[in-house]
Amino acid sequence: METVKVIKIGGNIIDNEEALTAFIKDFSTITGPKVLVHGGGKLATKLAAKMNIPVNMNEGRRITDADTLDIITMVYAGKINKNIVAQLQANNCNAVGFSGADGNTIVSEKRPVNSIDYGFVGDVKNVNTNVLEILLNNEITPVFCAITHNKNGQLLNTNADTIASELAIGLSSIFNTELYYCFEKNGVLEDVEDDDSVIENINTESYKTLKDNHIIFEGMLPKLDNCFHAINKNVQKVCIGKSDMLFKTNNKHTTITQ
Ligand SMILES: Nc1ncnc2c1ncn2[C@@H]1O[C@H](COP(=O)(O)OP(=O)(O)O)[C@@H](O)[C@H]1O
Numbered sequence: 001m002e003t004v005k006v007i008k009i010g011g012n013i014i015d016n017e018e019a020l021t022a023f024i025k026d027f028s029t030i031t032g033p034k035v036l037v038h039g040g041g042k043l044a045t046k047l048a049a050k051m052n053i054p055v056n057m058n059e060g061r062r063i064t065d066a067d068t069l070d071i072i073t074m075v076y077a078g079k080i081n082k083n084i085v086a087q088l089q090a091n092n093c094n095a096v097g098f099s100g101a102d103g104n105t106i107v108s109e110k111r112p113v114n115s116i117d118y119g120f121v122g123d124v125k126n127v128n129t130n131v132l133e134i135l136l137n138n139e140i141t142p143v144f145c146a147i148t149h150n151k152n153g154q155l156l157n158t159n160a161d162t163i164a165s166e167l168a169i170g171l172s173s174i175f176n177t178e179l180y181y182c183f184e185k186n187g188v189l190e191d192v193e194d195d196d197s198v199i200e201n202i203n204t205e206s207y208k209t210l211k212d213n214h215i216i217f218e219g220m221l222p223k224l225d226n227c228f229h230a231i232n233k234n235v236q237k238v239c240i241g242k243s244d245m246l247f248k249t250n251n252k253h254t255t256i257t258q
C-alpha cells in the first residue's frame, strides 16, 4: 500500500505571505500522494469585521449565520483556496481545489441545535474517496478548504482540523495514511510560552492527565480530539508541530499514539 500524507496548515502560515510561499515551495517537493487542508479562520474574522458582520465563536467553533456563510465561502473556497492552488502550480505541483461539495467528497449534516445554535455548521457524515483516489494515483494534489455540503444543496462550515482528520480516516481504507497538523509552535508544549518544552509523545492516558492539569487548553483541545479520533480509526501516524517537522530531520514535534 502506498502512503498518503494529509497535511493541515493554519492561520500562522496562511496569513503570512512569506511563510506561505516558503511552505508551498517545500510542500511541492514532497514525493508521493499528498493532500493539503487549509483553515483561514483569522482572515474570515478580519473580513467580517470590515463588512460589519458580527463574529461569534463558541469553543473555537464559528457560529455561522447566512451572512457569515457567504463570507467564509468567499474567503475559504475562493481567495485562500485558489491562491494556494495557483502557488502550487507555480511550483510545478499539479493541484485541484476542493470543498466537500466538489466530487461529493465530504458530506455533512447541519449540527443539531442543543443549547447553542451553530447555524450553518456541518458535522461530517461520510467521505467519498473515489475522485480523490483517481487524482492521487495520477500525481494530482487535492487542496481542501473548510467547507462541506449536505447533499441537498446546502454548504456548511466545518472546522479545518476536522476536515483533515476525516479525510485521513477516509483515505486509510486505500492508503497507509499519515496526518500532520502544522501550527505556530513546535508541538504540544509543557509550557505554552516555551517552544523548547515539546511533549514528544501523547497517548490516551497522558492526554487525560494533561487536560486535568490544564497544560492543554483552548484550540489545542479540539485539535487533539481530532488526532485521537484519527489514530483510533486506522490512521497510521499523527503528528503536531511546525511545518519544519515535514522537511527537516530531527525537528522536534509531538506524535500521537493510542
Ligand atoms: N499545551 C499547549 N501547547 C501548545 N499550544 C497550546 C497548548 N495548549 C493550548 N494551546 C493553544 O492552542 C493553539 C493552537 O490551536 P489553534 O489556534 O486552533 O491552531 P490553528 O488555528 O493553527 O489550527 C495554540 O496557538 C496555543 O495558543
Ligand SMILES: CC(=O)N[C@@H](CCC(=O)OP(=O)(O)O)C(=O)O
Pocket: 009, 010, 011, 038, 039, 040, 041, 042, 044, 060, 061, 062, 072, 121, 146, 157, 158, 159, 160, 161
Ligand atoms: C465551524 C468552524 O469553526 N469552522 C472554522 C473553519 C476555518 C478553520 O478551521 O480555520 P483555522 O484552522 O485556521 O482555525 C471557522 O470558520 O473558523
